[in-house]
Amino acid sequence: MSELVIEGLRAAVDGQEILTGVDLTVRSGEVHAVMGPNGSGKSTLSHVLAGRPGYEVLGGSVRLDDVELLSLPAWRRAEAGLFLAMQYPTEVPGVALRDLLRASARTSDDADEIERAMVVEAGRIGFEEKFLERPLNVDLSGGEKKRNETLQLGVLRPKFAILDELDSGLDIDGLRMVSGRIEEATEEYDLGVLAITHYSRLFQQLRPDTVHVFAGGRIQESGGPDLATELESTGYERWVEPAAAKPSAATLPEDPFADPLG
Amino acid sequence: MTDFSAASARALAGPSWLVDRRVAAAEEFAATAMPDTGAEEWRYSPIGDLDLDRFAPGAGIGDAPMPRLDIQPAALVRTVNGRVVAIDVDEELVGLGVHVGPLVDHPDGAERLGAITADAGDHFTGLNDAFADEPILVDVPKGLVIDRPIVVTHHAAGDGTAAFPRLVVSVGENASVELLDHHTSDDEGQILVCPVVELDVAPAGRLGYLNVQELGATTWQIGSQLARAERDATLAAATAAFGGAYARTRADTRLVGRGAHGDLLSLYFAELEQTLDFRTYQDHLAPDTTSNLLHKGVVGGESRSIYTGLIRVRTDARGTNAYQTNRNLKLSEDAWAESVPSLEIENNDVRCSHASTVSPVDEDQRFYLESSGVPPAEAERLIVAGFLAEVLAPMPVSAAAHKIRSGIAAKLARQAEAAAA
């Protein structure tokens, strides 16, 4: 049993604080859904957890069992068992998925074993084998990119996976197979999941234990799977700060360019 | 400059037509001023550092170890300091009229040598004209398709040597052949190599030419690659450049017949204090001609790369498609890549484009790999090899691709060592 413990995590981009104090614990085998408005900082959270350069951590901690991840470079975090499926996977020209998997510190040195795992995992999510030869994400459709991310996850067998809108771009069958694959991983090897999504359709196969509402750079409320259904009808209005909402006429400053005669 | 005088050109062996040709070239060379960086063509080069007095033509002739190529060639020629030391040609090809060997042994040798060099090349093409000891001719007769590559290897040896390898490739109408031209030199001593290769493709002929440059670390190369493609001919001319202290290749490609096509590819990787220099001309003289130039290179350490290229579309060349792309990856702060593509168009009915970039390894690509557990040094190696893969894949003589890949791998390993130190 492993634990990913995020405490008081605060981070900024370009001097602007985006994460304002995230507290969240994910245990092996658990599925945590994170839902929240556009621009609330969900992808930022995923990047800061994975160690992407360009973010300034202002405070807090992220521990995978006894290891403080924030002090490790990205590849060491992955080696320790963290996986990130990006919302917008990066194209890497000329580098094939097998090159990445062979070079990863999480896989064995046995090239044949990696090859077999790739073929098996591709079959499980309906990813045609011809895509295995393509350079990473180059000329892949949106849904193909998401399958490619899922295949990586299947071969790398992380302890915890952060899935940033893994469902976006996938067709109906793709969504079923990909979310089914993740659900199986939570049973097969106790994968813990932090699934960022906008739509509860993801949860038909991948059953969340907890649903979190993420707004203003932190978790505002947590609940059971019913919370996701509720959000579908209510939206996020209650958690959006008034300042970010449409300013009312009363708060508008006096218009210096107004026509004095008008 | 006494060693490059007309008298020393006259002393070289050969039939009288060749001796006369050499002497005329030597006289012209002597009468022309050495180029300097004041000339646009040499602007970014270290040409001012070249002291010809330190060199003598053809010195120190000896044999050299055969480079390991792991290719079963249809024909093999090896030269050391511009002189043939070995020839091995498939008997069947000889029977079919293929010539691979000294140009002077071919009945039309005198016409073939320099047939396409008039108004092309530079000062050092002229120096090769004067001192090329034993020009080689590869002549593939009309209609013949050769399915295995022909291999020519050149080695330059000995401190103070100036070597002038000369290779003339003549592909007959509708004939097809691939050729690997491999250049090496000693890893020490002052060596100057001025190779000239002429690529002449007759109507509907197809030539795949690959130059692999693995010169020693202290060698200077000032080379010329002069090509002519006639009606509906297809030329793929590629260079993989790794070695040399300063290594320059000037490539003139002339598309002289309607529908002629040229793929001009180059891959380079400079390290330490190397300078790799490419000057290209894509010259469209006939209608409906196409040229596609892609040069991709990596600069590490304190090295430099120079790319200057010109697409020239002549008045008659309507329907031309010409593309010119140069991309550079900079692995260190101190590395430097100069990239100057340009166009000169005299016809309106054309499609031309040029692009050039110089950039460090992409941070997002790096993160994508690292976030899957790939260590940083390994991630950089994958990205760099992937960057070069785009230009390596379409190169001719695919049997030599492994050689180029190991050249890249050796460079990357040294980059990683340097970074770790």
Ligand SMILES: Nc1ncnc2c1ncn2[C@@H]1O[C@H](COP(=O)(O)OP(=O)(O)OP(=O)(O)O)[C@@H](O)[C@H]1O
């Ligand atoms: N490099 C950056 N510079 C400045 N602001 C940034 C940068 N990257 C992100 N932001 C801002 O940070 C905020 C959070 O962005 P983030 O991508 O984390 O949102 P999100 O919750 O994932 O949104 P979505 O649901 O649309 O994916 C946004 O307002 C965004 O504009």
Ligand SMILES: [Mg+2]
């Ligand atoms: Mg997002």
